[in-house]
Amino acid sequence: MSKDSPHAAFSAAERHGLYRAIFERRDVRSQFLPEPIPAEVLARLLQAAHHAPSVGFMQPWDFLVIENRELRARIQAGYARENARAAENYRGERAERYRRLKLEGILDSPVNLCITCDRRRGGPHVLGRNSMPEMDRFSTCLAVQNLWLAARAEGVGVGWVSILDPVELAELLGLPEGVEPVAYLCLGYVSEFLDEPELAAEGWRQRLPLTELVHGDGWGRPLEAEALALALEGLEPR
Known part of the structure; x- marks a missing residue:
């Protein structure tokens, strides 16, 4: 199925709703x-x-x-x-x-x-x-x-x-x-x-940085995909 198919990716509004549910749960x-x-x-x-x-x-x-x-x-x-x-x-x-x-x-x-x-x-x-x-x-x-x-x-x-x-x-x-x-x-x-x-609000434990939890081709190895590494660093903290 091509990315242009109406049954592939959700609309921007639909994606926003899905990610909002994930982040606000x-x-x-x-x-x-x-x-x-x-x-x-x-x-x-x-x-x-x-x-x-x-x-x-x-x-x-x-x-x-x-x-x-x-x-x-x-x-x-x-x-x-x-x-x-x-x-x-x-x-x-x-x-x-x-x-x-x-x-x-x-x-x-x-x-x-x-x-x-x-x-x-x-x-x-x-x-x-x-x-x-x-x-x-x-x-x-x-x-x-x-x-x-x-x-x-x-x-x-x-x-x-x-x-x-x-x-x-x-x-x-x-x-x-x-x-x-x-x-x-x-x-x-x-x-x-x-x-x-x-x-987190009570100071019991905080969310771990995602960039420290993503490995490349084996545990503890840096990502070879530079674009993904940069994208992860550019994510808005939540």
Whole structure:
């Protein structure tokens, strides 16, 4: 397909929208509003997630929409235990800073969503998975990213809660054997999308320079393509 085909590159406005969603996507913890997400919006987000690429087209994901407050409270209690354990990894000022961070919105958001990976889907021999069996989990993460970007375009905030015991979470959700939780997400409209990631704003960690992460023809080697090297240096910092 030639670059002049109407089905090739997006228009400038379409590209702008896509890159805006990428650059303005945030992991939301503190800005959720109680306003419910309309069913048609949530359906579009799930459809976007379901259209993610997957190895062998196995589509290993399932989506558990969690609205029950009692269940969410039990999940939040599990988070609190795991978060207290995680805090023990830090000392001094770093520990105090960690304890001040708000790292979940399980009860603050109007709806939670757990995206799972069915490691049995597609049978014992999935095309493209023989050498890298973890590809089913990687594929599920692509579904998460699809949903996250679509949510940003819809004005919906998403927060990924990773401080959970996956075994306990699977039990609470009644997951069958062979199905594991990959992403526990909090979804809802927000009061604002922060200008920068919250952990960067809180001084926990900053974005690494892209120019230090791109290698040429092997680890640690400079790029031979001078034009690409110059283009990377000329990118606007974000």
